[in-house]
Amino acid sequence: MSRAGAGWALGIALAAAALAAAAPALAAPALTLAAARLAGPELSVEIALTGFVDEKLQADLEAGLPAALLLRWRLWERRAGWPDRALADGLLREQLFYDLLEARYTLFDARGRPRARCADAAALAAALAAPRRLVFPLPAAVPAGRVPAPEIEARLEPLTREELQELERWLAGGESRGAGGLLGGLRGGPERLLRRLAGLSSRQASARCAVTAP
Numbered sequence: 001m002s003r004a005g006a007g008w009a010l011g012i013a014l015a016a017a018a019l020a021a022a023a024p025a026l027a028a029p030a031l032t033l034a035a036a037r038l039a040g041p042e043l044s045v046e047i048a049l050t051g052f053v054d055e056k057l058q059a060d061l062e063a064g065l066p067a068a069l070l071l072r073w074r075l076w077e078r079r080a081g082w083p084d085r086a087l088a089d090g091l092l093r094e095q096l097f098y099d100l101l102e103a104r105y106t107l108f109d110a111r112g113r114p115r116a117r118c119a120d121a122a123a124l125a126a127a128l129a130a131p132r133r134l135v136f137p138l139p140a141a142v143p144a145g146r147v148p149a150p151e152i153e154a155r156l157e158p159l160t161r162e163e164l165q166e167l168e169r170w171l172a173g174g175e176s177r178g179a180g181g182l183l184g185g186l187r188g189g190p191e192r193l194l195r196r197l198a199g200l201s202s203r204q205a206s207a208r209c210a211v212t213a214p
Contacts, residue, residue: 027051031154033209034131038147043075043211044135045150052156052203053125061098061105069094069128070155071110073136075148076208087148088139095159096124112166153206 029051036045052069061067071092076084092110099106105118107127116127134152142148 027054029154029203029205031152031205031207032131033150033152033207035133036150036209036211038138038211041138042135043138043148043150044133045152045209045211046131046133047071047152047154048131049128049154049205050125051205052128052154053121054203057096057156057203058121061096062100064098064100066095066097066159068157068159069096069107070153070157071134072153072155073134074151075136075139075142076151077142077146077148084149087142088136090136092134096156147211149208149210151206151208153204155204 032048034046074089075087095108105124107116109115118124
């Protein structure tokens with residue numbers, strides 16, 4: 001490489017480094033667990049999510065690609081001098097969707113019901129950050145006198161094909177929304193979907209907390 005070419009490449013590298021340093025750092029995804037309580041045969045825990053809505057997720061949603069918010073939970077038995085033992089686990093799948101016609105975001109709960117309708121990405125982030133309570137039935141394997149510790153992991157990933165079809169039916173009120181469906185509503189069509197599925201903003205966080213007995 002010539003001296004002029006080397007100088008040009010170095011200039012480009014320095015400019016890129018300067019832009020990267022000047023760019024605002026994305027908030028790290030965080031999951032907060034608080035106020036876990038034991039009440040009879042159930043364990044409840046309050047959760048809040050922050051840092052999950054970034055520019056990449058916003059772009060994916062606004063391009064017509066829904067996303068799934070996975071909440072994987074486990075109940076642990078703490079054992080002194082021994083590794084903790086998993087007593088029960090499960091998975092809750094929520095959905096994030098941007099309606100191109102109404103220009104708003106919708107957050108669906110694990111039962112497929114709208115939990116929040118948001119006018120912009122900031123409102124969606126606020127809906128995820130608002131504390132809410134999850135309730136889990138205690139498994140029969142819980143030893144007498146022991147209080148299990150809950151652990152929850154939150155992760156974003158693309159919807160499955162079945163979830164896309166179910167969401168489409170719900171949005172259409174049980175009727176077809178058109179020959180193209182949700183895939184046809186994507187900017188760029190199904191090929192654009194396949195490309196974006198591989199690059200969906202993957203953000204995750206996990207936390208475990210102790211329980212306050214009644």
